[in-house]
Amino acid sequence: MRYVDRSTRPAPESLSAADGGGLKEYAKAKAYYAKVPPHKKAYPFKAYKADDVALALRNLFHGKCAYCELRYEGGQPMDVEHYRPKGGIQERDDHRGYWWLAADWNNLxxxxxxxxxxxxxxxxxxxxTLAQLEAAFASIGDTEPGGKQDAFPTLDGVWADPEIDPNTIESPALIDPTRTDPKNHLHWPQADVSVVLPVVDLLGSECPRATASILIYALNRIGLVQSRLEIRQSFDAQIRLIREVATAAMELVDPRREIFMKIAEDGILSLRRQTGIEHAFSAMLSARLEAFEAEFSTLLEAELI
Incomplete structure (x- = not known):
């Protein structure tokens, strides 16, 4: 998961225009939920499925899932997901969902x-281990529920009532990467398996928002970890090569030293390009590169002493 600045993309016209489907649907939904006795089913929302909404989200996130950074365009459909669920909340049977945000650009x-x-x-x-990962991937094993659907836990058990701005009273447990920088909550360990973990504070406590997000978004599901691992292994192979070139350069005293160091520096520039926001799993690769660049800087400083 990586921070994305939503302000770089205006709200799609179908949701923002006075005569657009979003505002028209909002008026109909408001009347629907005001009925006494109340309807038993959620309103059949459709405006959020407009083509311009899907395109705007695709362009904002470069064709990647907002939560796991998988490039969905390669082989699976994209769900236009409501951060705050539109038709009900798993944690509260008496809450009918954030129906007033069903066509809100900032909630999609x-x-x-x-x-x-x-x-x-x-x-x-x-x-x-890698062997255990392969074995788990190949087996049906013990499964646990994963996937957000209508889950929306809060840190203090408070949820907004209809048409109240939830941002003023709620403390969501789930991370929205357009509102919060996931880097402050999620940690990518330098281990063989490409799992993501919660940041741990100085008292040894896990970040509760990270813990909830990893569990509910299923960010460590086996297939996803396997996909991340394949990309990371290629990235790590490039890091090892750059490290070997830089180490060899340190042992040279002739003009070849400068040539070798230039090769290593160009290699790092190539790695930086691969961590761009448009690439799959860029948050994980950015963490790997940050650790290596710190190592590389230490190597250069040691050589100058």
Whole structure:
């Protein structure tokens, strides 16, 4: 998960225009939920499915899932996901969902089906070996519910009532990468398995927002970890080569030293390009590169002493 600045894309016209489907649907939904006795089913929302909404989300997130950074365009459908669920909340039977935000641009995110739709998932953990990961991937194993669907836990058990701005009273447990920088909550360990973990504070406590997000979005589901691992292994191979070139350069005293160091520096520039926001799993790769650049700087400083 990586921070994305939503202000770089205006709200799609179908949601923002006075005569657009979004505002028309909002008026109809308001009347629907005001009926006494209340309807038993949620309003059949459709405005958020407009083509210009899907395109705007695609362009904002570069064709990636907002939660796991998987490039969904390669082979699976994209769900236009409601960060705050539109038709009900899993944690509260008496809450009818954030129906007034069903066509709100700021409440919509692009999601792959595995992050959004709840089903049984097998998850990896930080201590699994590559062999164990392969075995888990190949087995049906013990599954646990994964996928957001209508889940929306809060840190203090408070949810907004209809047509109140929830941002003024709620403390969401789930991370929205357009509102919060996930880098402040999620940690990518330098382990063999590409799992993501909660940041731990000085007292040893896990970030509760990270813990909830990893669990509910199923960010360590086996198939996703496997996909991340394949990309990370290629990235790490490039890091090893750059490290070897730089180390060899340190042992030279002739003009070849400058040539070798230039090759290493060009290699780092190439790695930086691969961590761009348009690339799959860029948050994970950025963490890997940040650690290596710190190592590379230490190597150069040691050489200058």
């Amino acid at each position: 995110l692009p999601s792959c089906i595995d992050c959004n739709r709840r089903r049984g998932q097998i998850s990896a953990d930080a201590v699994m």
